[in-house]
Amino acid sequence: xxxxxxxxxxxxxxxxxxxxxxxxxxxxxxxxxxxxxxxxxxxxxxxxxxxxxxxxxxxxxxxxxxxxxxxxxxxxxxxxxxxxxxxxxxxxxxxxxxxxxxxxxxxxxxxx
Numbered sequence: 001x002x003x004x005x006x007x008x009x010x011x012x013x014x015x016x017x018x019x020x021x022x023x024x025x026x027x028x029x030x031x032x033x034x035x036x037x038x039x040x041x042x043x044x045x046x047x048x049x050x051x052x053x054x055x056x057x058x059x060x061x062x063x064x065x066x067x068x069x070x071x072x073x074x075x076x077x078x079x080x081x082x083x084x085x086x087x088x089x090x091x092x093x094x095x096x097x098x099x100x101x102x103x104x105x106x107x108x109x110x111x112x
Contacts, residue, residue: 012037048094052101067094 037057046052048067055061064070067090074086 015068041100041104044097046101048098050093052097054097064093064097067091070094 036057038056040057041054042057043055045051045055051066052064053061054064065073070090070093071087074083074090076087077083
């Protein structure tokens, strides 16, 4: 059987590349449930007045400014429209963080 040189070269390169790549096999998950993405939010604590902490599956966390700090920064915009838009975004952001916090708390409580 005769193969073309480019095909043989491509197959050889693919085999060499496969041998060089690190194997990323992980231990089988006994529950069969796939692991969440590293940036999955696992906990939200705090409140808008005192500040929130947003914890992620990979162990990292974010600490957004308090609502008063964020609203104060909105005052630095030049036009009234920009200031109003900023305030609306801040209120929506903190309202949604509180809803997310409550939803995660409810989900954890309903597990057992």
